Amino acid sequence: MSDRSPLALPFPPAPAIPGATPHIARARYKAWDRCDLTFVMLDPGTTVAGVLTQSKCPSPEVEWCRAALTLGTARALVVNAGNSNAFTGNRGRAAVEAIAARTAAHLGCQPSDVFVASTGVIGVPLPIDKAEAGLDAAFAAAPCSWEDAAATIMTTDTFTKGATTTAVIGDRTVTLVGIVKGSGMIAPDMATMLGFIFTDAAVEPAFLQAALSAANAPSFSCITVDSDTSTSDTVLAFATGKAGNVALSDDDSVGADAFRAALADLCHQLAMLVVRDGEGATKLIEVRVTGADSDLSAHRIAKSIANSPLVKTAIAGEDANWGRVVMAVGKAGEPAERDKLAIRFGDTQVAEGGLAVTGYDEAPVTAHLKGKEIEVGVDLGLGEGRATVWTCDLTHGYISINADYRS
Amino acid sequence: MSDRSPLALPFPPAPAIPGATPHIARARYKAWDRCDLTFVMLDPGTTVAGVLTQSKCPSPEVEWCRAALTLGTARALVVNAGNSNAFTGNRGRAAVEAIAARTAAHLGCQPSDVFVASTGVIGVPLPIDKAEAGLDAAFAAAPCSWEDAAATIMTTDTFTKGATTTAVIGDRTVTLVGIVKGSGMIAPDMATMLGFIFTDAAVEPAFLQAALSAANAPSFSCITVDSDTSTSDTVLAFATGKAGNVALSDDDSVGADAFRAALADLCHQLAMLVVRDGEGATKLIEVRVTGADSDLSAHRIAKSIANSPLVKTAIAGEDANWGRVVMAVGKAGEPAERDKLAIRFGDTQVAEGGLAVTGYDEAPVTAHLKGKEIEVGVDLGLGEGRATVWTCDLTHGYISINADYRS
Numbered sequence A, B: 001m002s003d004r005s006p007l008a009l010p011f012p013p014a015p016a017i018p019g020a021t022p023h024i025a026r027a028r029y030k031a032w033d034r035c036d037l038t039f040v041m042l043d044p045g046t047t048v049a050g051v052l053t054q055s056k057c058p059s060p061e062v063e064w065c066r067a068a069l070t071l072g073t074a075r076a077l078v079v080n081a082g083n084s085n086a087f088t089g090n091r092g093r094a095a096v097e098a099i100a101a102r103t104a105a106h107l108g109c110q111p112s113d114v115f116v117a118s119t120g121v122i123g124v125p126l127p128i129d130k131a132e133a134g135l136d137a138a139f140a141a142a143p144c145s146w147e148d149a150a151a152t153i154m155t156t157d158t159f160t161k162g163a164t165t166t167a168v169i170g171d172r173t174v175t176l177v178g179i180v181k182g183s184g185m186i187a188p189d190m191a192t193m194l195g196f197i198f199t200d201a202a203v204e205p206a207f208l209q210a211a212l213s214a215a216n217a218p219s220f221s222c223i224t225v226d227s228d229t230s231t232s233d234t235v236l237a238f239a240t241g242k243a244g245n246v247a248l249s250d251d252d253s254v255g256a257d258a259f260r261a262a263l264a265d266l267c268h269q270l271a272m273l274v275v276r277d278g279e280g281a282t283k284l285i286e287v288r289v290t291g292a293d294s295d296l297s298a299h300r301i302a303k304s305i306a307n308s309p310l311v312k313t314a315i316a317g318e319d320a321n322w323g324r325v326v327m328a329v330g331k332a333g334e335p336a337e338r339d340k341l342a343i344r345f346g347d348t349q350v351a352e353g354g355l356a357v358t359g360y361d362e363a364p365v366t367a368h369l370k371g372k373e374i375e376v377g378v379d380l381g382l383g384e385g386r387a388t389v390w391t392c393d394l395t396h397g398y399i400s401i402n403a404d405y406r407s
Helices: A060-069 A089-107 A128-140 A146-152 A205-216 A256-276 A295-306 A309-316 A322-331 A362-370 A396-403 B060-069 B089-107 B128-140 B146-152 B205-216 B256-276 B295-306 B309-316 B322-331 B362-370 B396-403
Strands: A020-025 A037-042 A047-052 A076-083 A114-121 A161-169 A172-181 A194-199 A234-239 A284-292 A342-345 A348-352 A373-379 A385-392 B020-025 B037-042 B047-052 B076-083 B114-121 B161-169 B172-181 B194-199 B234-239 B284-292 B342-345 B348-352 B373-379 B385-392
Touching: A020 A128, A020 A146, A037 A128, A037 A146, A047 A060, A047 A205, A060 A089, A060 A114, A060 A234, A076 A089, A076 A128, A076 A194, A089 A114, A089 A128, A114 A194, A114 A234, A146 A161, A146 A172, A161 A256, A172 A256, A194 A256, A205 A234, A205 A256, A256 A284, A256 A385, A284 A295, A295 A309, A295 A322, A295 A373, A295 A385, A309 A322, A309 A373, A309 B396, A322 A342, A322 A348, A322 A373, A342 A362, A348 A362, A362 A373, A396 B309, A396 B396, B020 B128, B020 B146, B037 B128, B037 B146, B047 B060, B047 B205, B060 B089, B060 B114, B060 B234, B076 B089, B076 B128, B076 B194, B089 B114, B089 B128, B114 B194, B114 B234, B146 B161, B146 B172, B161 B256, B172 B256, B194 B256, B205 B234, B205 B256, B256 B284, B256 B385, B284 B295, B295 B309, B295 B322, B295 B373, B295 B385, B309 B322, B309 B373, B322 B342, B322 B348, B322 B373, B342 B362, B348 B362, B362 B373
Parallel strands: A076 A114, A194 A234, A284 A373, B076 B114, B194 B234, B284 B373
Antiparallel strands: A020 A037, A037 A076, A047 A234, A161 A172, A172 A194, A284 A385, A342 A348, A342 A373, B020 B037, B037 B076, B047 B234, B161 B172, B172 B194, B284 B385, B342 B348, B342 B373
């Protein structure tokens, strides 16, 4: 495992969520002596929503969850770390079905109430015997903390990632806890590698899905580590209803806005943690595009900048190389007029009107680039479209992790 | 300057092209003592064609050439190295106009017969005084070799890049010589960084343009080093007519097929040299996609694979990590069915039908990946669409060159 990311944050104090009880166990999917199977037991009445990868080559877990989400109810989440089970044909599908069947038998529920996610190497069928033995151990294990669960879903992650928040719904305060993993193969296309959110709020599935999709768009869908979209990206939100609020069902429900805001805040926190643990990351980069032809156009331009190896290496080198930002705007294929373009690093405008700002003060730019949180601002000068995307720098660490690793 | 690329090839013996005479000089655009200005004098009657970057933020040189190409005639090419003059506003445009005016005055031609290209840092106006002094020195200099010219247009390139071929047109044999530079910011969108082709054939401008565009599509437009499309990509072809063949004017001209084939061969050779000198490259990678829904779809999938940092680092690490190829196919957004996908490294099929080939022989795969020329084959199993794209691996060398460099 690599050194802890210099951008790491401590795991926050995370309260229990009534009705959602995590357990962990050793399935030993790899030759390691760490917990690698997470089982979260969900009480009857739990609703679920999810966003899943748009990859055309999804894992069988993703296909399973997509089908199960249509029912809107959940009794368990099982997460395997060390093996993504993606691209494994019938044997991979059989492994997911076996996990769901064994868990359903244990809980006395339908297999479709069991949600399964796996992360790790692609192309190796998940061994059913190890999964079943691991499940049995998890069923027998004492409940664990959310931080233990966050540690158990990690692969090349260097720190445990979680967030928590609350919302007031009528006379009840509901709690939300989320855990997430990330690191590499991160350019979520509707979701991130693996993220799980638990709340004791009572929420109808359709409303939960709408709120999650809305929260996902400006968070997980706006981060990129390496432009590589995983086959297994999954974000699931589970609502146990134990808080006893009147169930949220539509926009007019009491507390609907507060819950949506809390979920959006949680997703943003979790997404930032994924970028902070980007493989080899030493700097968190916020790319803010304004003045574009449309919000979608702004998003594409921001992604073009955030995915540019030349921009990411320049920031790794603490080099105010705004010419590479110009290049990335130019290649995005979106409406842009060179002579209306303005670029800033931090609060310092470095280029505008199609050329460098004459004699801009380099000191604050240099100071900004030496920090750990970098902001690149681009104004297109065309319209009202805006978007923000987060990424990390591209360093020797990324090469070491990915070129020196053997599958 | 970095060490010479391990994929470097020697500069080929390049014959003189009657009517096209290169000269080089020191304009000292940077604090270096090397030639950095190339002036190729073209005799009256020379025709020209070109393909230029699709960037929305092109350099003034690109805009100048785009306008001048509409006339179809050329008397000179001037190339500046060390400063791309891109994103420099009116001062950049003035520099291009000054170069064209001074060269036109020297040759007694129209400024629009002078083609200008520049490469190097973005955002610094090309100093007109240095350009003019450099031009005067070049006008006075003795003719040089094509290899000298190829050396003079280099920036972070580690070796001189040129190619030559011939074609029989009626009773004449015509010669083609091309020089090119590349290295970083290479994902040409219709052209590469800078490439120049000279022939003594007589060719009408429209036919030359059609032949160049056709030759560009499967060569320069099918290479990528880092997915970053330059603001200055330019390929120009000049035909002096000195070979005395009946001028090629359309598909029915005697020798039309032979000339097109020779031009296509030359562009392919030059494009491969650019990849071989990709920043930090240690392996040349050919990504061949077949069985796609269409040729365009195949091209997009091939580009998705060739631009994936995870695929490129896996190959740098000589790791047969075909799961990352699956990922890159899945994220391309093109029609794909996981369970019809087949993948090979070299001649060894490693995955097919949605899972790994059971017990495939790893020895030839390992041997193939230890070589310098790697072939990744992907068959989608859907249709007849096919495409081939070339790239290089992603190594510590790329990070060192781009993160440790200060603009």
